[in-house]
Amino acid sequence: MAASEIFMITPNPVLSGLIWFVVIVIALFVARTHAHMGIRAISRVLHNAMRLSANSVMHAEKTLIQRNRDVLMAQGREAAERIVEREFERVDATVRRDLAEYPALHRLLSEEITQIDEDYKKSTEVPPTPPAWVKAVEAVAKIPTGKGDPMVGNVLEDIHQSLIKANTKATEEYRKSSHERHELLKNMMPHWRKVKQILGQVDKNINSLLARSVTIDRHMDEYESIVKGTDKSERMLSSSSLTQFFISGLVLAIAIGGAMINFHLIARPMSEMVGGTNQIMGFQINTIAAMVIILVEMAMGIFLMESLRITRLFPIIGALNDKTRIRMVWAFFSMLFFLACVEAGLAFMREILMEEDAAINALLTDSQGAGVTGSSYLWITTAAQMGMGFILPFALMFVAIPLESFVHSMRTVLGVVGVTALRGLAWLLRLVGNVSRFIGLTLIHIYDLIIFAPLWIEKLVKNKNKDEETTSEYEPDKTVNIRGIAQ
Amino acid sequence: MKIIRTLLIISISVLIVTGCSRESVPNTRGVYMLMDTSGTYTKELKQAQKVINFILATLNPGDTFAVARVDTGSFSEKDIVAKVNFDDRPSMANRQKREFRDTIDKFVKNVKGSSYTDITGGMLQAVEYLNEAGAGYNTILIFSDLKEELREGYVRDIPLQLSGYSVVALNVTKLRSDNIDPREYMDRLADWEKKVQSGGGQWRVVNDLARLEGIFSK
Numbered sequence: 001m002a003a004s005e006i007f008m009i010t011p012n013p014v015l016s017g018l019i020w021f022v023v024i025v026i027a028l029f030v031a032r033t034h035a036h037m038g039i040r041a042i043s044r045v046l047h048n049a050m051r052l053s054a055n056s057v058m059h060a061e062k063t064l065i066q067r068n069r070d071v072l073m074a075q076g077r078e079a080a081e082r083i084v085e086r087e088f089e090r091v092d093a094t095v096r097r098d099l100a101e102y103p104a105l106h107r108l109l110s111e112e113i114t115q116i117d118e119d120y121k122k123s124t125e126v127p128p129t130p131p132a133w134v135k136a137v138e139a140v141a142k143i144p145t146g147k148g149d150p151m152v153g154n155v156l157e158d159i160h161q162s163l164i165k166a167n168t169k170a171t172e173e174y175r176k177s178s179h180e181r182h183e184l185l186k187n188m189m190p191h192w193r194k195v196k197q198i199l200g201q202v203d204k205n206i207n208s209l210l211a212r213s214v215t216i217d218r219h220m221d222e223y224e225s226i227v228k229g230t231d232k233s234e235r236m237l238s239s240s241s242l243t244q245f246f247i248s249g250l251v252l253a254i255a256i257g258g259a260m261i262n263f264h265l266i267a268r269p270m271s272e273m274v275g276g277t278n279q280i281m282g283f284q285i286n287t288i289a290a291m292v293i294i295l296v297e298m299a300m301g302i303f304l305m306e307s308l309r310i311t312r313l314f315p316i317i318g319a320l321n322d323k324t325r326i327r328m329v330w331a332f333f334s335m336l337f338f339l340a341c342v343e344a345g346l347a348f349m350r351e352i353l354m355e356e357d358a359a360i361n362a363l364l365t366d367s368q369g370a371g372v373t374g375s376s377y378l379w380i381t382t383a384a385q386m387g388m389g390f391i392l393p394f395a396l397m398f399v400a401i402p403l404e405s406f407v408h409s410m411r412t413v414l415g416v417v418g419v420t421a422l423r424g425l426a427w428l429l430r431l432v433g434n435v436s437r438f439i440g441l442t443l444i445h446i447y448d449l450i451i452f453a454p455l456w457i458e459k460l461v462k463n464k465n466k467d468e469e470t471t472s473e474y475e476p477d478k479t480v481n482i483r484g485i486a487q
Numbered sequence: 488m489k490i491i492r493t494l495l496i497i498s499i500s501v502l503i504v505t506g507c508s509r510e511s512v513p514n515t516r517g518v519y520m521l522m523d524t525s526g527t528y529t530k531e532l533k534q535a536q537k538v539i540n541f542i543l544a545t546l547n548p549g550d551t552f553a554v555a556r557v558d559t560g561s562f563s564e565k566d567i568v569a570k571v572n573f574d575d576r577p578s579m580a581n582r583q584k585r586e587f588r589d590t591i592d593k594f595v596k597n598v599k600g601s602s603y604t605d606i607t608g609g610m611l612q613a614v615e616y617l618n619e620a621g622a623g624y625n626t627i628l629i630f631s632d633l634k635e636e637l638r639e640g641y642v643r644d645i646p647l648q649l650s651g652y653s654v655v656a657l658n659v660t661k662l663r664s665d666n667i668d669p670r671e672y673m674d675r676l677a678d679w680e681k682k683v684q685s686g687g688g689q690w691r692v693v694n695d696l697a698r699l700e701g702i703f704s705k
Contacts, residue, residue, distance in 0.1 A: 268577070275575030277515055277549025284514070353577050360581045364540040364588065 028447065029454040036444050043440020050433025054426045061422035068415035073229055075408055076237040080223040082312075087216045091209065098205040109198055112191050119188045123181040241412035248405035255399040259294055262343070262392045265385060266290045269349035294396070297339050301397025304332040311404040340393040347389030351382045516703070517551040517622030518542055519613035522568070523631030524556045525604040532595050534658055534696055535630045539591050541699045542628075548573050548580040551620040554591060555609060557631060558601035559638050562608035568594045572620065604636045607643040614648060626653045626703060627688075632660045633675050649688025655702050656692045 009016045028035070225233040268276075270293075271286040278285040306317045307329040320328070355378065448455060520542070522535050539554060546552055553570035555561065569590040573580040610627060617625045627649075633656060637643055656679065665672035676692060683690040693702055 271548065272576050272578060275549075276547070276577065277513070277575050279514065356578060356581050360584055361544050363585070364544040 025451050029451045035447060039440050039443045043437050046436035047433040050429045054429040057422050057426040061419055064419050072237050072412055073226055076226045080226055084219045091212045094208055112195050116188055116191050119184045123184045241409040244405045245409035245413045248402040251402035252406055258392055262294055263290050265389055266343055266346040269346040297393040298396050300332050300336045302400040304397055305400035311400045313404050336393055340390045343389035343393060344386045347385040351385055513623035515549040515622045517617040517620045517625045519617055520554045520628040521557050521609040524558055524598055525601045528632055529598055529600045536595050543584045548575050548577050551622050553616055557604055557606055557609045559603040560608055561605040562611050603638045606635045610647055628655050628657055630657045633679055647686035649683055649686035652688040654683045654688050654690050659692060659694055
């Protein structure tokens with residue numbers, strides 16, 4: 001029986017529709033209470049399930065936040081320890097370099113000061129002592145004599161002459177000794193200057209140490225703040241991680257560009273070694289070989305940087321004893337050097353192949369002149385390609401530094417992204433829960449709207465019978481609904 | 488360390504999944520060129536030489552190339568003038584190209600015209616040869632006026648199996664009779680197109696030899 005035959009109770013479709021409507025409305029009216037309960041139950045189940053899920057997601061978000069914080073603090077602590085360690089190494093180097101020479105410096109300074117002291121003593125000015133016989137002259141001069149006694153006059157004249165002579169001699173000696181003292185003072189100048197220079201050097205060294213100590217103090221403050229786990233340090237580390245992530249990402253992108261150039265440089269000549277038509281997993285074998293060489297170079301570079309303790313991606317390498325580590329440095333460097341030489345050779349081979357291609361194309365297209373014209377300048381491109389082939393592996397070696405920053409900062413960034421995603425998911429679940437609850441309420445209202453006629457009749461009948469308990473049948477639902485909204 | 492390990496596992500998985508999902512179709516090309524050497528068409532062989540040189544310049548290591556003449560009975564390996572499967576190494580492939588070119592030059596100098604034109608036999612031979620070569624993309628080039636003339640007794644009413652083949656007619660010159668009634672020319676082209684397409688192949692005509700770049704377009 002077709003659906004249209006079931007529908008057509010009477011020949012008139014409008015009448016049939018009307019009958020069906022009445023039947024359905026009556027059926028809905030009869031089933032009203034159970035239908036309301038069912039709709040409400042479904043909406044509550046959905047709402048509660050979503051709320052529980054949201055709570056669970058929020059709990060996961062909190063756990064993730066705590067985990068992110070722990071990781072961030074651990075990374076920050078490690079970085080701060082590393083910086084402080086480096087600062088102490090520098091202080092140690094300064095102390096070893098400058099203060100190890102301090103005894104020699106002290107001896108030099110003492111010698112200079114002794115020399116200055118001796119010179120100073122020598123330069124002390126001693127007033128010339130008057131001749132001893134001056135007192136005798138005074139006694140002779142006091143002898144009472146008569147006026148015009150020529151003998152006394154002669155004696156005094158002789159004494160006078162002797163005095164002038166003695167005075168002249170004393171003056172000359174004094175001048176001579178003064179000159180010597182001046183010479184001594186003059187000779188003291190370079191000693192003073194040297195002392196000043198030595199003291200300046202000592203001052204500089206001490207100031208350098210003081211500056212280092214200030215830097216260490218600052219880093220130690222940061223370290224203490226990180227150890228205490230303050231919010232400020234967390235914000236600082238988080239911001240630093242994001243900056244590191246973007247900067248290292250940019251540098252890595254540049255390195256990838258370099259690796260691609262390197263790849264194009266060696267991919268074609270590799271076909272001379274491994275063939276250019278065989279494929280592995282849809283990729284030509286020569287491209288795979290070129291890629292493998294570049295990746296091996298990068299790996300060697302990373303290990304070399306690790307062995308030099310510039311990066312700390314592999315703690316096992318950093319923990320090796322110095323002798324083994326230095327052996328590894330040489331081993332990695334040798335391999336890198338060998339690969340760089342291979343690349344330079346491949347770059348040369350590429351140029352030869354290109355020239356050969358140009359020659360064969362010129363031959364086949366009857367334009368022999370085209371390949372010969374620029375041949376005098378070909379050495380420039382050949383040299384450039386060989387140079388790039390040799391240098392790029394060493395340049396790619398430094399990719400280890402941004403890679404380390406990228407890996408470390410990526411943990412933080414992924415954590416932040418994860419927290420945001422969980423927060424968004426929790427919000428979505430809550431939204432779906434609330435929407436399902438309100439959809440339930442709306443469905444109840446729509447249900448009642450469809451059967452408004454029997455409800456209205458029921459209300460009239462109940463009003464007539466003044467049955468107050470049942471007249472408010474609609475009210476409890478409303479109360480429940482309002483309560484439901486308030487939740 | 489965990490992050491590095493995770494990234495490594497993800498990248499290897501992606502590589503394996505993407506690699507395995509690809510079909511292992513060889514990336515090489517197989518080209519078989521039929522040169523009509525019947526009657527007056529031998530004059531056009533200089534043009535054919537240019538086409539061959541162009542194809543040689545276009546092909547890469549690993550590709551297959553063969554040139555065969557179309558004469559009275561072309562379903563024969565003896566009609567293959569030169570054939571080569573280019574070496575994987577580019578330097579070796581270039582050497583093979585030079586040798587191939589020399590062989591064709593010698594052939595063009597000493598070629599003698601044939602009385603009949605067995606294009607269908609040549610195509611059957613081409614399909615057989617290229618199937619054996621196992622290249623990824625196969626192309627049959629027909630350098631002819633497409634006027635087939637079979638000797639009495641030769642049966643060529645055979646359906647061609649050209650699925651996955653691209654057939655390109657080159658330098659389809661107009662005959663004197665075509666000028667009188669162009670419908671003959673158009674019917675000839677239409678017949679060949681129908682024949683190729685019914686065999687599952689793709690059909691194209693390139694008469695302007697200055698636009699040879701399009702002959703390998705898929």
